[in-house]
Structures are given as C-alpha cells and as structure tokens.
Amino acid sequence: VPYAGYYSGTGTAPPPDGHVEGSGNHTGAWPADAYYGIIFDGFTDEWVNCTTGSQARHHNVPGDGKFDQTKLPSLADLEVGRVDLFNMPSSGKSDTLLMRNYLNRNHQWRVGEWKVVERALIDNNFTSLNLASTGYANFAAIIGSDSVFDNRDYFTSQKRGSYLWSYGCGAGSYTTCSGIGSTNNFMNDSFENVFTILAGSFFGDFDIQNNFLRAPLAQKSLASFWGGIPKWYVHHMALGDRVGKGVKITMNNTDFYFSGLFNGSSNSLHIALMGDPTLKLKNIAPAGKLTAVSENKVVKLFWEKSVDNSLGYAIYIVDTLKNEFSRINQTPLTDSFFVDNNNFYSGNYTYAVRTIKLEKTGSGTYYSAGGASFAKVNHVNATLEKEQKNLPIEVYPNPVKAGEFITIDTKKSYIENAQVLLFDLCGRELNVTPISNNLGAFKWLIPLVPSGIYFIKVKTEKSEYVQKIVVQ
Secondary structure, X not given: OOEEEEEOOOOOEOOOOXXXXXXXXXXXXXXXXXXXXXXXXXXXXXXXXEOOOOOXXXXXXXXXXXXXXXXXXXXXXXXOOEOOOOOOHHHOOOHHHHHHHHHHHHHXXXXXXXXXXXXXXXXEOOOOOOOOHHXXXXXXXXXXXXXXXXXXXHHHHHHHOOEEEEEEEOOEOOOEEOOOEEHHHHHHOOOOEXXXXXXXXXXXXXXXXXXXXXXXXXXXXXXXXXXXXXXOOOHHHHHOOOHHHHHHHHHHOOOOOXXXXXXXXXXXXXXXXXXXXXXXXXXXXXXXXXXXXXXXOEEEEEEOOOOOOOOEEEEEXXXXXXXXXXXXXXXXXXXXXXXXXXXXXXXEEEEEEEEEEEEEEOOEEEEEEEEEEEEEEEEOOXXXXXXXXXXXXXXXXXXXOOOOEEEEEEXXXXXXXXXEEEEOOOOOEEEEEEEOOEEEEEEEEOOOOOOEEEXXXXXXXXXXXXXXXXXX
C-alpha cells in the first residue's frame, strides 16, 4: 500500500474527512492507490515533515518511503482497483477463502449467473452536507430515479432483498458508520448489493484491520468506494462502460465535473476503488459450447443458445497473437449456426461467438455483449491447396517486423505479370504490389501494419500461392 500526502491544517490540504490537528489528528500521509494509475513518475520523498497524526503510520518525513504529493502529480493513465481482503478477522475466514469467494462471485456476475433487483438504496445520515449527491446523481443516471429509494434503513432493507447499488453515509470510524452499521454487520447480516458507496470519517484507511470500506467485498459486493469525499462520477456505466472509467475520471477531475468542494479532496491521491475496475453494470449469459468444422472450403459453426433472452449472436475471428476480435457478421444472428464462406485461406483459426442484447438504463439504451465461447479449427481450402502446387514458393523470415523486407523465393520458377497481396485474418485486402517478371527470389516490403497474423498471396495469371505470416 503506497502512502502519500501532506494532509494537515497547515499542509497542502486538510485531511479529506476534515480531521485536522486537534480534531482527530488524521493528518500526514494516507493510503494512495492512485499512485498505481500514474505512469509518469512525478513522486518525491524529500520535503514533507508531518508527525502530528495520531497513528505513526500516517507520519510522513523525508526519506521514509512515503511520498510528498497530496494531489496527483499528473493525470492518471490507468484505471485502478484493489481486491485486498487481508486482515479481516471479523469475517471468521482467511483472506485466501475471502478472495476465492470474491472471484467466484465476480465470475458469476460476468457470465450472468448472479441476478439482483435493479434498484438503489440511499441511507443519508449527513443531510446537512452534500455527500449523498454522489448516490443521487449516479443512481438516477444508471437505474432511473423511480428505482432509487432514500427512505429505507440500510441493512434492514437489504436483509429483505437485493439491490444493484447502495449508498450509505454517516459519522465514521475505522470500522463503523453512524446510522448505517459496522464491519460486523457486513460480515454477519444478509447483505446483497453489487456496487457499494460509503462516506464517513476514517474510511480512507483501507489497509487497517476490519476496515469498513473493504468490508462489503468480504460479503456480497464486488465494488466499494468512498463517494462524496470527493464526489464520484460513474454514470458512464449506464451506457456500458467499466466502473474503472469512473475511478480514473474522479482521480483526474479538477474542474470538469463539480467535485463537491469537500475539504479540497478532489484530484487527491487518496481516491481509491475497492474491487475490480473492469466490472460493468449488466452482463448476459454467454452462448454454450461452440463447435467449428472445416468442410467443403467453408467453416461451419454450431453453438448452444444462451439461457438469457438475447437479441442474437455475433461471430468473430480471433487474432490470438493480439487478442483482437474481428466481427464477421453485420447483424446479430438469431439461429445457433453460421457458415463462414469467406475464409479463403487454409490454416489454423480461432472463432468466437458472443451473445448480443439491447440493454435499457436510466440514461438510454446500448448493446452489450456476453462472454465469448471459443473453438479452434484447422481450415482447408481445397481449391487453394491444389493451386499451391503450381507455384511452390517459400517466404522468409517468418515472423517478420512491419516495415522490413521479406524474401519470396519462387524456387527458380519464372513468374510474370504477378501481384503480391496482403490480407488480414478476415480476408480484408490491405496491400497490393505489382511484381515485374522475376526468376528466383525477390524481396517485398512488409507494410506498416499492427502486429498480428496475416496472409501473403502471390498471384499470377495462372496460379496463386498463399502463405500465413506473423508480423511482430
């Protein structure tokens, strides 16, 4: 856990929760996961000298490994989240078991097995402050105001049923929140909501034993964050984005969105997500087992339908080198089979099928895609296999780098009026080069294409030859 900051009544900024010297002494350096999102190394450990914090771990002096910066020294480049369930003994479980449970829930959410009621709960015990606006603004955009309830008790209501989102705030300690409950409530009560937002004093010390902010992850949440100090923005999830996008936006927010103006906490290094930053709002069950068969110069695909009520299916060829999906059908298929009759080149291929669904949220509609089901196939195009014998050539080096020359050796065969063509995995023609009459080997320049798998075709008036190449 990196520490950073000069949070003090006489420092760069007051502690985000307001506990300056003489009022809780939550001063000095705080946990600073935003550090991991910054590629540019603008951090120093040279000049802050603050030992007024009530706990020694907050003390920050030159050369102690805790950074001087309170605000982000540059924009965060990466979306950061922490799944850390160490030192949570009130759960009665080891951190290994807690982590396993979290990953299992994460998987169930991603593949559409875990369903919750699409509603949100707000339990605001700081009505004189604007902290709960993080809940109201985001929930209205994500779920719609008709499904946001602010007259229900936090844990009592969640014992009776699930919620997609919840927001709770009140006077806090390391393990409690007034009007909400304690870490023990999260551990022992029947609690089920996927995304949790909390606000209260001392919640930013997420590395302390039985920390209240991490407690939801030990039970039934997948994400938890300290929302309101400053105000967070995760409304992009309403149209299919990741929660991590909101983390990054909130970290970098200086004047684009209203920050809440709470203790100068915006753009500070304490901003952190507990949970997986790649989580999305909605997920649909993937298609079942995919089978791919090469037969009569085409690839035939068959799969088991998704258990969800979906719009249809999208088919992809996967470049396994770049992990890049190239979609090959324009409109979603409602059937559970597909024939790819545009794959003209022999070779080993990976196909994928994904479920497509039109989702509706408080902000509108968007298309979402389920997880992919994969199948590999050794495809043989019989016509080309026969033609290849007419022009036995060799291509090297392979792999090759973009922008470098590759040798095409015709094995002393004479070619005239020829072309060299480059295709991607989906059969798209990327480059055509006329070749003058040639006997033997000649060099051909690889265009500046992204790394991946491609096909070179040498084509004459009478025959053609196709060779798979890897561009690094």
